[in-house]
Amino acid sequence: MKTINLTEQSVRDLNQALHDQAIECTEREWEVLEPKGQHNIACGLDQNISVDIKGPTGYYCAGMNKKAHVTIHGNAGQGVAENMMSGTVRVKGDASQAAGATAHGGLLVIEGNAAARCGISMKGVDIVVKGNVGHMSCFMGQAGALVVCGDAGDALGDSLYETHIYVKGEVKSLGADCIQKDMREEHIEELTELLNRAGVDEDPTAFKRYGSARQLYNFKVDNTSAY
Amino acid sequence: MSEDIKVKDGLRESATFDRNTMTEIRRAAETGIYDIRGFGAKRKLPHFDDLLFLGASMSRYPLEGYREKCNTSVTLGTRYAKKPIVLDIPVTIAGMSFGALSANAKEALGRGASLMGTSTTTGDGGMTPEERGQSSKLVYQYLPSRYGMNPDDLRKADAIEVVLGQGAKPGGGGMLLGQKITDRVAKMRTLPMGVDQRSACRHPDWTGPDDLAIKIQELREITDWQVPIYIKVGATRTYYDVKLAVKAGADVIVVDGMQGGTAATQDVFIEHVGIPTLAAIPQAVRALQEMGMHRKVQLIVSGGIRNGADVAKCMALGADAVAIGTAALIALGCNHPMYDEEFKKIGSAAGFYDDYHEGKDPAGISTQDPELMKRLDPVDGGRRLANYLNVLTLEAQTLARACGKNDLRNLEPEDLVALTVESAAMANVPLAGTSWIPGKGY
Numbered sequence A: 001m002k003t004i005n006l007t008e009q010s011v012r013d014l015n016q017a018l019h020d021q022a023i024e025c026t027e028r029e030w031e032v033l034e035p036k037g038q039h040n041i042a043c044g045l046d047q048n049i050s051v052d053i054k055g056p057t058g059y060y061c062a063g064m065n066k067k068a069h070v071t072i073h074g075n076a077g078q079g080v081a082e083n084m085m086s087g088t089v090r091v092k093g094d095a096s097q098a099a100g101a102t103a104h105g106g107l108l109v110i111e112g113n114a115a116a117r118c119g120i121s122m123k124g125v126d127i128v129v130k131g132n133v134g135h136m137s138c139f140m141g142q143a144g145a146l147v148v149c150g151d152a153g154d155a156l157g158d159s160l161y162e163t164h165i166y167v168k169g170e171v172k173s174l175g176a177d178c179i180q181k182d183m184r185e186e187h188i189e190e191l192t193e194l195l196n197r198a199g200v201d202e203d204p205t206a207f208k209r210y211g212s213a214r215q216l217y218n219f220k221v222d223n224t225s226a227y
Numbered sequence B: 001m002s003e004d005i006k007v008k009d010g011l012r013e014s015a016t017f018d019r020n021t022m023t024e025i026r027r028a029a030e031t032g033i034y035d036i037r038g039f040g041a042k043r044k045l046p047h048f049d050d051l052l053f054l055g056a057s058m059s060r061y062p063l064e065g066y067r068e069k070c071n072t073s074v075t076l077g078t079r080y081a082k083k084p085i086v087l088d089i090p091v092t093i094a095g096m097s098f099g100a101l102s103a104n105a106k107e108a109l110g111r112g113a114s115l116m117g118t119s120t121t122t123g124d125g126g127m128t129p130e131e132r133g134q135s136s137k138l139v140y141q142y143l144p145s146r147y148g149m150n151p152d153d154l155r156k157a158d159a160i161e162v163v164l165g166q167g168a169k170p171g172g173g174g175m176l177l178g179q180k181i182t183d184r185v186a187k188m189r190t191l192p193m194g195v196d197q198r199s200a201c202r203h204p205d206w207t208g209p210d211d212l213a214i215k216i217q218e219l220r221e222i223t224d225w226q227v228p229i230y231i232k233v234g235a236t237r238t239y240y241d242v243k244l245a246v247k248a249g250a251d252v253i254v255v256d257g258m259q260g261g262t263a264a265t266q267d268v269f270i271e272h273v274g275i276p277t278l279a280a281i282p283q284a285v286r287a288l289q290e291m292g293m294h295r296k297v298q299l300i301v302s303g304g305i306r307n308g309a310d311v312a313k314c315m316a317l318g319a320d321a322v323a324i325g326t327a328a329l330i331a332l333g334c335n336h337p338m339y340d341e342e343f344k345k346i347g348s349a350a351g352f353y354d355d356y357h358e359g360k361d362p363a364g365i366s367t368q369d370p371e372l373m374k375r376l377d378p379v380d381g382g383r384r385l386a387n388y389l390n391v392l393t394l395e396a397q398t399l400a401r402a403c404g405k406n407d408l409r410n411l412e413p414e415d416l417v418a419l420t421v422e423s424a425a426m427a428n429v430p431l432a433g434t435s436w437i438p439g440k441g442y
């Protein structure tokens, strides 16, 4: 295992060392000490390595991640795992707003709560939040799944495309064009699989499913109040 | 209705309720939807035609037109990037999305730009292999929608352009109507086929300039600080926006004036939001100069650039390069009279066509229809674009030499005068034949 202490080396040094692994992988296990909320830690990774960050991170930690498995042993700042392509990112604490924004693939697990706009514009990532999510979560969500084991804030799934949303607790309000849908067999299966992958012990049948009513898919005069 | 008929019959058209206005009222009454269209502002605005160059005579010394060198190359991204972009000519191709434009059109833009040693730019919808393959220098746009955004393409780019807005619609998002969302376009954007694509007007994971500074650092980290990062803004509060963009860490700032073209937005937006390109340049230059960053952070200007005189005037006002959208499409064949009959069939006419969003372009440019697309041969189109870019460059050089400049970037406001009080005030140059700059005294 290779250890990098961010009070001794810069984020640039760390990222360069991690990026170099994409060309030739010399070390699969990495540990990052004393991150102290710095921004852009471990972003742009492109190798099947594991990175354990021992403390809180700032903005865009693990941004655009590919293949790597990043664990944040603390809270994560804005836009954690934004635009992730593959791999996994796990936040042991809470995540700030726009967690998993626009992410195309992979798995993001937030063991605490996620703030506003969790999964905004998500494009295929799976996100599992053990706690609650803030307002406008999954705004314009295009693909993938968002699982919320706690409650969801206002305007969940506003202007939703094809993301599947599962919430166990209360939903304060649904956004435009987002509706509650039947939980069919295939959804129980999907949710079971998501919870298993995330290592979260919850009963899938206790969740409700939300999705797009698909009324805003093509411009209609009658819908102008929703635009 | 010709002037003759009006005079003969004693008819008088209202300047307030002219025929365009009446047609629009009827259209609104019939449909209940605002008008969506492409192209840029169609109203008359203070523009580069309102400026003139003062060629050399006794008090200035001209350069010999065909013999003496006049440099046209420009290097962009010298502030932080390990690999700045060197352009042979200061005219670049602006970002226009695959989706709005056909794959052939994108390829033609890449070919034309590469022939002339300049860059082209992706758009809202990601990078296509055709475009990357044919563009020797490709700028990859980072837009609020993040359609198709991925780190592999990011690392393939020669520069990254963070788009905050466009001159045609500052503060507005994008729109691509369902009929243009074919299977390939849909896949690149991760959307179901045939749905309207509404792209957001704000970035999803940052809000103010402080956040943007961190976002730019993230992009630099992901690309190991190799390539320049541009920030593109629609021209509105340009002085402040440019200052904030410099603070946020931009290598290059792109200012797009209100004449700038678009693939689709509300007509009311195109015609009523933003400031003219002419008015935006001095604001941007002043902001850069006050920060000691003029020429260190390069300035690209776009919006209504048509000929070498426009290019030279932008540069005289302090731009390092310009970008073209609409003019490049016209060079490829957009609105060509040879398709007049077909334009008429879809309720338009050659020279007036602006319904890019409908995807029925007879010239095969703003369409995803496989049959229409075939009408644009990317090699021929690329050649025409290269010819046109060559003319822009030659014209700009001619004007610069006449002003005694051996580099296009040596042109200066002092070489210009204005024809109207408005343009004098906006461009900060004297009214022709006087030494009067409005607001500055004699």
Ligand SMILES: Cc1cc2nc3c(=O)[nH]c(=O)nc-3n(C[C@H](O)[C@H](O)[C@H](O)COP(=O)(O)O)c2cc1C
Pocket: B038, B039, B040, B094, B095, B096, B097, B100, B101, B122, B123, B124, B125, B141, B163, B165, B166, B167, B232, B256, B259, B260, B261, B262, B263, B302, B303, B304, B305, B323, B324, B325, B326, B327, B356, B366
């Ligand atoms: C068909 C078309 C598509 C465009 N797509 C984009 C885009 O995806 N992203 C963007 O930043 N600007 C887009 N623009 C605006 C151009 O990048 C540029 O700002 C503008 O065209 C410059 O003005 P001009 O057309 O007068 O040269 C588009 C313009 C046109 C005409």
